[in-house]
Amino acid sequence: MERQHCVHPYIPNSVNDVKQEMLREIGAKDSEELYAEMIPERLRLRKRMSLPDALPSELDLRRHVERILTKNKTCSEHVSFLGGGCWQHFVPAVCDEIARRAEFLTAYSGEYTSDLGRFQSFFEFQSMIGELVGMEVACLTTYDWGAAAGNAIRMASRINGRRKVLVPEAISPSRLAILRNFAQPVQMPSHIKLETVKYDPETGMMNLDDLQRKASSRTACVYFENPSYLGVIEANGNAISEIVHDRGAECVVGVDPISLGVLAPPSDYGADIICGDVQPLGVHMNCGGGLGGFIASRDEMKYVGEYPTHLISIAQTQREGEYGFGYCRYDRTSYIAREKAKDWVGTGTALWTIAAANYLALMGPQGMKEVGEAILQKSHYAAKRLAEIRGVRILFPTFFKEFVVNFDKAKKSVPSVNKALLRQGAFGGKDLTNEFPELGRSALYAVTEVHSRDAIDRLVEAMRRVI
Amino acid sequence: MSGGPRLRRYHAPVWSEPVIMELGRKGERGVIVPEVEKEVSRAVGKAASLVPAKMRRREPPKLPELSQPQVLRHYLRLSQENLGMELNLDFGEGTCTMKYSPKVNEELARLVSEIHPLQDEDTIQGILEVLHRFGRVFLKAISGMDEFCFQPGGGSEAVFAIACMMRKYHELNGEVEQRNEIITTIFSHPCDAAVPATAGFRIVTLYPDEKTGRPSTEALRAAVSKHTAGMMITNPEDTGIFNPEIDEWTKIVHEAGGLCGYDQANANALLGVTRAREAGFDMCFFNLHKTFGSPHGSDGPACGAIGVRREFAKFLPVPIVVFDGKKYHLDYNRPHSIGKVRDFYGNVQVVLRAYAWAMSMGAEGLREAAEISMINNNYLEKKIAAIRGVSKPLGTKRRLDQIRYSVEKMKEETGIGVVDLNKRVVDYGIQSYFLSHHPWVVPEPFTPEPCETYSKADIDYWAAVLKQISDEAYSNPELVKSAPHQSSISKLDEAALDDSDRWAMTWKAFVRKRKKG
Numbered sequence: 001m002e003r004q005h006c007v008h009p010y011i012p013n014s015v016n017d018v019k020q021e022m023l024r025e026i027g028a029k030d031s032e033e034l035y036a037e038m039i040p041e042r043l044r045l046r047k048r049m050s051l052p053d054a055l056p057s058e059l060d061l062r063r064h065v066e067r068i069l070t071k072n073k074t075c076s077e078h079v080s081f082l083g084g085g086c087w088q089h090f091v092p093a094v095c096d097e098i099a100r101r102a103e104f105l106t107a108y109s110g111e112y113t114s115d116l117g118r119f120q121s122f123f124e125f126q127s128m129i130g131e132l133v134g135m136e137v138a139c140l141t142t143y144d145w146g147a148a149a150g151n152a153i154r155m156a157s158r159i160n161g162r163r164k165v166l167v168p169e170a171i172s173p174s175r176l177a178i179l180r181n182f183a184q185p186v187q188m189p190s191h192i193k194l195e196t197v198k199y200d201p202e203t204g205m206m207n208l209d210d211l212q213r214k215a216s217s218r219t220a221c222v223y224f225e226n227p228s229y230l231g232v233i234e235a236n237g238n239a240i241s242e243i244v245h246d247r248g249a250e251c252v253v254g255v256d257p258i259s260l261g262v263l264a265p266p267s268d269y270g271a272d273i274i275c276g277d278v279q280p281l282g283v284h285m286n287c288g289g290g291l292g293g294f295i296a297s298r299d300e301m302k303y304v305g306e307y308p309t310h311l312i313s314i315a316q317t318q319r320e321g322e323y324g325f326g327y328c329r330y331d332r333t334s335y336i337a338r339e340k341a342k343d344w345v346g347t348g349t350a351l352w353t354i355a356a357a358n359y360l361a362l363m364g365p366q367g368m369k370e371v372g373e374a375i376l377q378k379s380h381y382a383a384k385r386l387a388e389i390r391g392v393r394i395l396f397p398t399f400f401k402e403f404v405v406n407f408d409k410a411k412k413s414v415p416s417v418n419k420a421l422l423r424q425g426a427f428g429g430k431d432l433t434n435e436f437p438e439l440g441r442s443a444l445y446a447v448t449e450v451h452s453r454d455a456i457d458r459l460v461e462a463m464r465r466v467i
Numbered sequence: 468m469s470g471g472p473r474l475r476r477y478h479a480p481v482w483s484e485p486v487i488m489e490l491g492r493k494g495e496r497g498v499i500v501p502e503v504e505k506e507v508s509r510a511v512g513k514a515a516s517l518v519p520a521k522m523r524r525r526e527p528p529k530l531p532e533l534s535q536p537q538v539l540r541h542y543l544r545l546s547q548e549n550l551g552m553e554l555n556l557d558f559g560e561g562t563c564t565m566k567y568s569p570k571v572n573e574e575l576a577r578l579v580s581e582i583h584p585l586q587d588e589d590t591i592q593g594i595l596e597v598l599h600r601f602g603r604v605f606l607k608a609i610s611g612m613d614e615f616c617f618q619p620g621g622g623s624e625a626v627f628a629i630a631c632m633m634r635k636y637h638e639l640n641g642e643v644e645q646r647n648e649i650i651t652t653i654f655s656h657p658c659d660a661a662v663p664a665t666a667g668f669r670i671v672t673l674y675p676d677e678k679t680g681r682p683s684t685e686a687l688r689a690a691v692s693k694h695t696a697g698m699m700i701t702n703p704e705d706t707g708i709f710n711p712e713i714d715e716w717t718k719i720v721h722e723a724g725g726l727c728g729y730d731q732a733n734a735n736a737l738l739g740v741t742r743a744r745e746a747g748f749d750m751c752f753f754n755l756h757k758t759f760g761s762p763h764g765s766d767g768p769a770c771g772a773i774g775v776r777r778e779f780a781k782f783l784p785v786p787i788v789v790f791d792g793k794k795y796h797l798d799y800n801r802p803h804s805i806g807k808v809r810d811f812y813g814n815v816q817v818v819l820r821a822y823a824w825a826m827s828m829g830a831e832g833l834r835e836a837a838e839i840s841m842i843n844n845n846y847l848e849k850k851i852a853a854i855r856g857v858s859k860p861l862g863t864k865r866r867l868d869q870i871r872y873s874v875e876k877m878k879e880e881t882g883i884g885v886v887d888l889n890k891r892v893v894d895y896g897i898q899s900y901f902l903s904h905h906p907w908v909v910p911e912p913f914t915p916e917p918c919e920t921y922s923k924a925d926i927d928y929w930a931a932v933l934k935q936i937s938d939e940a941y942s943n944p945e946l947v948k949s950a951p952h953q954s955s956i957s958k959l960d961e962a963a964l965d966d967s968d969r970w971a972m973t974w975k976a977f978v979r980k981r982k983k984g
Contacts, residue, residue: 289815314977319957
């Protein structure tokens with residue numbers, strides 16, 4: 001193989017003299033000779049990979065990547081009303097400062113003796129999310145809300161040995177797709193049957209009659225969300241959990257944690273297992289790369305023993321009055337038990353656990369209350385103003401930060417509305433037309449604390465021109 | 468190691484930082500939320516009136532109340548008590564490929580932080596181009612696979628996607644009931660067993676032959692049957708041993724009617740050297756937070772990037788980024804897709820960093836990274852061979868990117884095992900080692916992986932520390948037994964972690980149990 005030799009700034013031993021010195025010590029002529037001892041000729045790539053010219057100069061690389069990325073538009077330069085599982089919220093500078101620290105950013109899986117900082121941060125996150133949802137156990141974050149919900153329903157199924165799970169019809173189709181993968185196909189012996197429960201067409205809340213009909217002694221759990229995918233505050237939490245508990249099933253609630261300064265914690269209305277996403281808590285959207293799922297429950301053996309994820313426990317050390325932290329019941333995890341584990345744990349989203357800990361510590365009880373209030377008032381203001389436009393309707397009246405806007409009477413399709421809004425510098429709401437055909441030409445709008453009255457008014461004016 | 472490097476004096480920062488729940492005073496504020504304009508409140512009324520009475524929060528959450536400098540100080544101190552890769556010689560964390568994550572890539576990754584994934588395609592052409600190019604140009608050349616997907620948020624989730632694709636394939640063939648077994652090896656990552664089990668499969672695990680250090684091809688032949696759904700393995704395994712008959716293995720599985728999934732989480736020594744395609748695999752995945760230089764983030768966010776042969780592309784999670792010659796699109800119209808394993812498109816900021824890393828390297832640089840990581844590993848082996856009490860089990864043959872060593876002899880002779888050793892190593896400012904996944908087939912194991920980031924001097928120093936601890940074990944075992952001495956913390960009462968009367972995952976639980984007990 002013909003190769004030019006380059007010293008790369010990321011590879012100290014690419015200096016030829018050093019490389020030769022090491023090869024001499026190993027007792028080999030070159031790397032080819034070493035590879036030949038391990039990998040048979042027929043499996044070795046005989047040609048140079050066909051790739052673009054390298055950009056080892058940092059400035060060249062920066063220019064190249066920046067040139068590509070200038071083709072993006074962002075929610076900082078446009079005003080965005082997109083949500084549906086990832087939301088634009090205010091990220092305090094301290095969250096970024098800490099999440100970018102090399103000590104946290106570049107650590108991985110060291111022990112508490114060398115990585116005390118991340119262990120303590122994880123424990124503090126668990127403590128604070130526990131306060132927020134009203135539970136005594138919470139875990140280190142996993143991939144996203146969908147994975148957390150998938151883990152939660154499987155926990156419930158293992159706890160009571162039942163294989164039927166009720167989920168709301170008004171669920172994010174992509175979250176439901178994730179749950180389907182966790183539930184396995186019907187031909188498999190450990191398949192979990194997912195059945196949807198209808199929602200009330202007026203309120204958007206769960207249809208309790210349908211729940212009564214479908215919940216049975218074979219139901220492992222009911223899973224519902226508050227607020228729901230369609231933004232609706234599920235006011236019947238208590239009634240749902242009573243029906244569920246009456247059948248001896250578990251009540252699993254998915255929750256947007258930024259709502260919990262103003263909305264009741266799910267533990268107040270009978271939740272046994274709670275899950276959700278930490279992205280709203282101090283993590284940038286990152287084009288969907290800011291998600292991180294959490295799970296919480298009571299401190300009972302039947303729950304603790306079924307978590308697949310890492311649980312960080314506080315403990316005393318040999319030094320009087322000193323705290324340390326370690327993995328609780330590590331034997332549950334796939335790192336120990338392989339296929340006999342409680343599902344699996346892998347590299348998750350720990351950096352977001354740390355960012356969220358910073359966020360909750362900065363916000364405190366008053367900050368969480370105020371942000372919840374700001375979101376409620378601003379989203380309702382936007383909905384109210386939009387509803388003033390002829391041909392625009394808001395479908396469900398009781399919501400937190402997202403609401404369904406219907407354009408049937410305006411005879412405009414959602415994509416055409418959104419294209420027109422885009423020309424005026426706004427990202428319109430998520431199109432629901434195909435996901436929920438029964439809602440007609442509808443879109444899901446998200447309004448949070450970041451939206452100023454001015455930005456909302458501009459959206460309304462733009463919408464007026466479009467309709 | 469006379470004449471070796473002189474070990475420096477070290478002590479980890481000790482801040483004795485209280486748990487944040489104990490800090491602050493009532494009324495302190497860390498951050499002020501954007502104001503709600505008067506016109507807005509006038510128009511909609513009080514926030515509480517917008518929430519049904521029974522859904523209003525009655526008691527505020529008992530979060531700490533701190534001012535901003537106090538929160539920052541607390542977490543800065545905690546960060547100092549965390550030994551990030553960039554601060555130390557971190558290659559004791561083998562199977563993790565603790566390589567340098569270039570700073571410029573962090574700055575570039577911030578350029579996508581304020582993008583919403585559901586923006587109109589026209590407004591995310593830049594990031595879609597990065598996703599497409601990284602797959603169809605770089606990973607294609609590296610793996611020989613045809614189509615790529617970045618949705619999985621880590622290596623294990625990539626295994627989940629692969630297991631679901633295998634399931635779908637057999638489902639379409641009407642064989643998913645019959646083909647219910649996935650074959651793996653004990654030295655493959657535990658997720659290769661645990662994750663397919665979650666996907667509904669039974670797991671068949673192959674154990675190594677003592678002479679070769681890997682399972683024999685005969686063992687695989689005996690394991691396949693009409694129940695075989697597929698195989699999910701690493702190569703090289705955790706031991707650093709490359710299976711030279713890997714193409715024969717994939718043939719055997721294919722002939723039995725199964726599919727072959729390649730866990731390439733640790734592909735660092737293979738870049739430009741050998742590929743999944745020539746080895747006969749149908750599907751593979753790479754950990755972009757390992758081999759491709761995206762930082763590990765204290766345990767994520769990460770990306771398990773999947774590559775598949777053309778005939779399996781229809782099973783990939785949706786959406787897939789496609790290019791029509793002018794524009795990039797998100798293709799959701801894939802009726803045989805397994806759907807989704809994670810919301811949206813995965814951790815795209817991780818893919819962006821990997822793209823920037825690979826662009827900086829180019830074909831020569833990638834191959835150089837592979838060669839140097841392999842040379843570093845073999846060089847380290849020479850240094851370790853001279854250290855008392857440490858051995859290299861499972862055959863004498865050469866290893867690729869890492870080696871699973873054993874201090875069984877040291878334990879027999881001094882009472883110091885690898886768990887003790889691992890508590891002592893941090894006293895020298897070296898990150899604790901990754902020992903081994905379970906079960907410990909190799910007794911008293913540890914698994915260094917000195918990837919291309921580390922200089923010869925780094926490797927010499929790291930080995931000198933191990934040598935020093937070995938000397939201590941033989942001369943003053945109590946010193947090692949009672950470690951750590953220079954850490955941020957002393958030894959933990961680990962029994963409490965598994966005791967339901969004492970474990971506490973939250974401060975609230977801790978306070979309750981402390982009162983009781």
